Amino acid sequence: MPEQDVAEVVQRYLDHLVVERGAAANTVSSYRRDLERYRDFLAGRRLAALRDVDEAAVRDFLVQLRKGDPDAGQPALADSSVARTLVAVRGLHKFAAAEGLVDTDVAHAVRPPKPARRLPKALPVDEVLAILEAAGAADHPRALRDRALLELLYSCGARISEVTGLDVDDLDLEDRSVVLRGKGGKDRIVPIGRPAVAAVDAYLVRGRPSLAKKGGPALFLNARGGRLSRQSAWQVLVDAAERAGIDKDVSPHTLRHSFATHLLDGGADVRVVQELLGHSSVTTTQVYTLVTVNTMREVYATAHPRAR
Missing domain, CATH: 1.10.443.10 (Intergrase catalytic core)
Known part of the structure; x- marks a missing residue:
């Protein structure tokens, strides 16, 4: 099977969500936004195919989400939004591995950031x-x-x-x-x-x-x-x-x-x-x-x- 670039795999995964998983339109739309941001991140790293991506790249993507990218007009995301984006990214890599498009699922071990510990509110x-x-x-x-x-x-x-x-x-x-x-x-x-x-x-x-x-x-x-x-x-x-x-x-x-x-x-x-x-x-x-x-x-x- 000829190697497919990231954009092609993303589209195949979204089609899979609609056809095989029956995902709601809002869910697919949310995944599309998250994965387009991931695709742009990988392109900036000159990673044209998922086979070129390793676990470190996935973790670096999460770091960028938390820091934001002012040059690209992308604000920093809250931990809850980062976790939601990671769900889409992990789903993409799991799908690619199941379809034989990549050898291993490099995102499998990546976990979302722990939410900030909320301090108790005390009154004077x-x-x-x-x-x-x-x-x-x-x-x-x-x-x-x-x-x-x-x-x-x-x-x-x-x-x-x-x-x-x-x-x-x-x-x-x-x-x-x-x-x-x-x-x-x-x-x-x-x-x-x-x-x-x-x-x-x-x-x-x-x-x-x-x-x-x-x-x-x-x-x-x-x-x-x-x-x-x-x-x-x-x-x-x-x-x-x-x-x-x-x-x-x-x-x-x-x-x-x-x-x-x-x-x-x-x-x-x-x-x-x-x-x-x-x-x-x-x-x-x-x-x-x-x-x-x-x-x-x-x-x-x-x-x-x-x-x-």
Whole structure:
């Protein structure tokens, strides 16, 4: 079989997608754009046939996608777009190998770039305090419940499901601790700060009895006397943040992130924070140290006489 250039193989592959695979028109159009960019890249390397392409060339193509090519008017692509383009390129090479157009599939071992690690978003201490104050601004049973709920979330870094799943007997206010039931059925005992203890005690004395219209062990109750749902607890936080004038996306996990970050900023050992959060591996917790490193850099840059 005479050797075919890259453009011819690309067209054969696209025809294969339509005829043999029944690919949708949008999919074929997307593949065509991605493979035309790949073809142009190879042409710039003077690689006229797929037989001339090796694994290094495929990897170099991914690098260019991430950097962009200003001379060609091509912006840098996000990792998700690079991964999508790689699917098309790998499909092309796999097809060429299956058809006997090349000896080996040189793109088989090439993997897409790992997405950038997203750092947790933590609120400054003053914004957390503002949210807590806003939650308990009124003096009625639900306000007492909401303040106690958010105080607990922040005080012990609990997941929302762990707090809404609490029963009254899980608390030991005298010992200032609570039993949290984490993922995989793993229980842990976590200390509670004095403000959270005070808020929970106020709720138990002046709030919960008014909400407890039916028997049950649940600590946090809804207006009908049943266990407060995760969705309702989430809304409690959103409403409190809005009343506090916090113009950010805030979720229960935001308080968990803030708990961990504030502890580490205060000098807590990462392994202690790991235990408090209920992480099975310290590696999971160490993502929070990336946040505090940024804080340390800022302090260093402004305070050290030889920082600049």
